[in-house]
Amino acid sequence: MRALLTLLNDIRRLAIPYFRSEDRWWGLGLLGAVIALELAYVYCTVLLTRWNNAFYDAIQEKDFAAFKYQLMVFCGIAVASIIVAVYQIYLKQWLEIRWRRWLTRRYLEHWLSNETHYRLRLSGDAADNPDQRIAQDVNLFVSQTISVGVGLLGNIVSLCSFSVMLWSLSGEMELSLFGLDLHIPGYLFWAALIYAMVGTLIAHLIGKPLVRLNFDQQRYEADFRVDMVRLRENSEQVAMLGGEAAEGRKLEGRFARIWENFFSQMKAQKRLTWFTAGYNQISNVFPFVVVSPAYFAGTIQLGILMQTASAFGSVQGAFSFFISAYTTLAEWTSVVNRLTGFEAAMQVAKRDDGLRAFPHRRTPTQQAALSLAEMDVRLPDGAPIVSVDGLSIEKGERVLVTGPSGGGKTTLFRAIAGIWPFGSGTVTLPEGAQVMILPQRPYLPVGRLDEALAYPLEATRFERGTLEEVLRAVSLDHLVPRLEEQALWPHVLSLGEQQRLSIARALLEKPDVLLLDEATAALDEPTEAALYALLRQRLPQTTVLSIGHRATLNALHDRVLVLAGTATPRRLIGSAQLQAAPA
Ligand SMILES: Nc1ncnc2c1ncn2[C@@H]1O[C@H](COP(=O)(O)OP(=O)(O)OP(=O)(O)O)[C@@H](O)[C@H]1O
Numbered sequence: 279m280r281a282l283l284t285l286l287n288d289i290r291r292l293a294i295p296y297f298r299s300e301d302r303w304w305g306l307g308l309l310g311a312v313i314a315l316e317l318a319y320v321y322c323t324v325l326l327t328r329w330n331n332a333f334y335d336a337i338q339e340k341d342f343a344a345f346k347y348q349l350m351v352f353c354g355i356a357v358a359s360i361i362v363a364v365y366q367i368y369l370k371q372w373l374e375i376r377w378r379r380w381l382t383r384r385y386l387e388h389w390l391s392n393e394t395h396y397r398l399r400l401s402g403d404a405a406d407n408p409d410q411r412i413a414q415d416v417n418l419f420v421s422q423t424i425s426v427g428v429g430l431l432g433n434i435v436s437l438c439s440f441s442v443m444l445w446s447l448s449g450e451m452e453l454s455l456f457g458l459d460l461h462i463p464g465y466l467f468w469a470a471l472i473y474a475m476v477g478t479l480i481a482h483l484i485g486k487p488l489v490r491l492n493f494d495q496q497r498y499e500a501d502f503r504v505d506m507v508r509l510r511e512n513s514e515q516v517a518m519l520g521g522e523a524a525e526g527r528k529l530e531g532r533f534a535r536i537w538e539n540f541f542s543q544m545k546a547q548k549r550l551t552w553f554t555a556g557y558n559q560i561s562n563v564f565p566f567v568v569v570s571p572a573y574f575a576g577t578i579q580l581g582i583l584m585q586t587a588s589a590f591g592s593v594q595g596a597f598s599f600f601i602s603a604y605t606t607l608a609e610w611t612s613v614v615n616r617l618t619g620f621e622a623a624m625q626v627a628k629r630d631d632g633l634r635a636f637p638h639r640r641t642p643t644q645q646a647a648l649s650l651a652e653m654d655v656r657l658p659d660g661a662p663i664v665s666v667d668g669l670s671i672e673k674g675e676r677v678l679v680t681g682p683s684g685g686g687k688t689t690l691f692r693a694i695a696g697i698w699p700f701g702s703g704t705v706t707l708p709e710g711a712q713v714m715i716l717p718q719r720p721y722l723p724v725g726r727l728d729e730a731l732a733y734p735l736e737a738t739r740f741e742r743g744t745l746e747e748v749l750r751a752v753s754l755d756h757l758v759p760r761l762e763e764q765a766l767w768p769h770v771l772s773l774g775e776q777q778r779l780s781i782a783r784a785l786l787e788k789p790d791v792l793l794l795d796e797a798t799a800a801l802d803e804p805t806e807a808a809l810y811a812l813l814r815q816r817l818p819q820t821t822v823l824s825i826g827h828r829a830t831l832n833a834l835h836d837r838v839l840v841l842a843g844t845a846t847p848r849r850l851i852g853s854a855q856l857q858a859a860p861a
Pocket residue numbers: 400657658663681682683684685686687688689690
C-alpha cells in the first residue's frame with residue numbers, strides 16, 4: 279500500500295508541472311476533451327447495454343417491427359461510438375506529443391545546465407543511460423500516464439454506472455441456492471464485485487515480479503546499445519588492435535543479460551497469462567451462471583438476462599482493468615521509477631553541498647589574469663591529488679605545467695575551468711573573463727565543418743572570410759573548400775589536423791584564459807612551435823596555461839610550473855623553487 283502511495287506521489291510530481299507550465303492551456307484543453315470523449319464512450323456502452331434488453335425482448339417476442347427499430351437504434355449508437363473512438367485517439371496523441379515535447383525540453387535543460395551531464399558521469403551509476411531516459415522513458419511515461427489515467431477514470435465511471443444498473447436489476451431476481459430462496463439486496467453487484475476483486479488480487483500477486491524485470495530489461499537493452507555505439511565510434515582503433523573478438527565477447531556478455539532477464543520475464547508473463555487467459559474465459563460464462571436461475575425460473579425475460587450479462591461483464595471488465603493492464607502498469611511503474619531516479623540524480627549532481635565546484639570569484643581588477651588560492655583538488659572518492667597554496671598568473675603570460683603522468687594536471691585544469699566539483703579552493707579571474715580548455719582529443723560535433731570550427735558558437739556568427747582565414751593560419755588550407763561539407767569529422771581528420779582545428783577555434787573565440795591540455799601533442803615540433811608563435815601573435819592578451827611533456831615546450835613559455843612530490847597530493851610549484859628545494 280505504501281509502495282502504491284509512493285508511486286502515485288511520484289506520478290503526481292512528474293505529471294503536474296506540465297499542467298502548470300506555459301503550455302497548460304493546450305494541455306488542459308486537450309486533457310479535458312480526451313476525458314469528455316472517454317465519458318461519452320462509457321455512455322455509449324451504457325446505451326448499448328440497455329439496448330440489449332429491448333433487442334433480445336424483440337427477438338423473444340418475434341416482434342419484427344421492434345427488431346427493425348432496434349437495429350436502427352443500434353446503428354445510431356454504433357456511429358456515435360465510432361466517432362468518439364476516432365477523436366479520442368486523435369486528441370490523445372495530440373496531447374501526448376505536446377506533453378512529451380515540453381517534458382523533453384525540461385529534461386534536456388536540466389541535463390545540459392550546470393554541467394549536470396558531466397557531473398552525472400562523475401557520480402557513477404546513479405542514473406544509467408540518461409539518453410534512454412530522455413528519449414524513451416519520457417515518451418513511455420507520457421503515453422502510459424494518459425492511457426492509464428484516462429482508462430482508470432473511464433473504468434471508474436463505467437463501474438459506477440453499471441453497478442447502479444446491476445443493483446437495480448438484482449431487485450427483480452431472487453437467488454435460490456440448494457433449494458433455499460435467498461434475498462440478498464444487489465446480489466448481482468456483489469457477485470461481480472467479489473469475482474473481479476479476487477481476480478485483481480491474484481493477478482497482482484502473480485504479476486508483481488514483472489515490475490522489476492521490465493525495469494532491468496530496459497536497462498540491459500540500453501547498455502547493449504550503448505556498447506555498440508561505442509564500438510562504432512571507435513571502430514578504427516578496434517580494427518587496428520584486432521579487438522573484434524574481445525568486443526564480441528563483451529557484447530555477447532551484454533546480450534546474455536538481456537537473454538536471461540527476458541527468460542525470467544517470459545516465465546513471469548506465462549504465469550500471469552495462465553491466470554488471465556483462464557479468468558477471461560470464465561468471465562464469458564460467469565454472468566450467465568449467476569443470472570440463469572432467475573431466467574429458468576421464469577422470473578425474467580431473455581432481454582433482462584442479456585442486459586444483466588452485459589452489465590455484469592462491464593462491471594467485472596472495469597474491475598479487471600488492472601488485470602488486463604497489468605503489464606502496462608508494470609512497465610509504467612518501471613518508467614516512473616527510472617524517471618524519478620534520474621531527476622533525483624540530477625538534483626544531487628546540481629546540489630552545492632553534494633558536489634561543490636571550485637568557486638570562481640570574479641574581480642573587477644585587471645591585475646592578475648588568474649589566481650589560485652588554497653586549492654585542494656580531490657578525486658571523486660575524496661582522495662587528495664593536487665594542492666596549490668597560491669598562484670598568480672599575469673595577463674598574457676604563458677605558463678607550462680609539467681609533472682608525472684597521472685599526477686593530476688588535467689584534473690587541476692578541470693578545476694580551474696570550473697567543471698571539477700571535488701575539493702576546495704578559490705579560482706579568481708577578472709570580471710567577465712572567458713576560460714577555454716582545449717583537450718588532447720578535441721570534440722568535433724557531427725555535421726558541417728564550419729560548425730565544428732566555430733563550436734560551441736554558431737558558425738553564422740562569423741564571416742566566411744574569417745573562418746577561411748583562421749583555417750589558413752593553422753595550415754589547414756586544404757579544408758577551406760570543405761567548410762560546408764557534412765562528415766564524421768573525428769573520423770575523417772587526423773588527430774594533428776583536429777588539434778590544429780581546435781587552435782583555430784581559440785583564434786576565433788579569443789578567450790581570456792586558454793588552457794591547452796596536451797592540445798598540440800600530436801604535432802611535430804616545428805608545427806607546434808609555429809602554433810604557439812601564432813597564439814602569441816594573435817592573442818597577446820590571452821593568458822595561456824599548457825600541459826605538456828616535451829622539453830621543447832619550455833622555450834615556448836615564460837614560466838614553468840611543476841607538480842612535485844612522489845606522494846599525493848602533489849604540490850604545484852615553480853621550477854625555480856624546485857631547483858632550490860627539490861621535493
Ligand atoms: N573521473 C575520474 N574519476 C576517478 N579518477 C579520476 C578521474 N579523472 C582522473 N582520475 C584520476 O586522477 C589521476 C590524475 O589524472 P589526470 O588525468 O589529472 O592526470 P595527468 O597528470 O593529466 O596525467 P597525464 O599526464 O598522463 O595525462 C589519475 O590517477 C586518474 O586515474
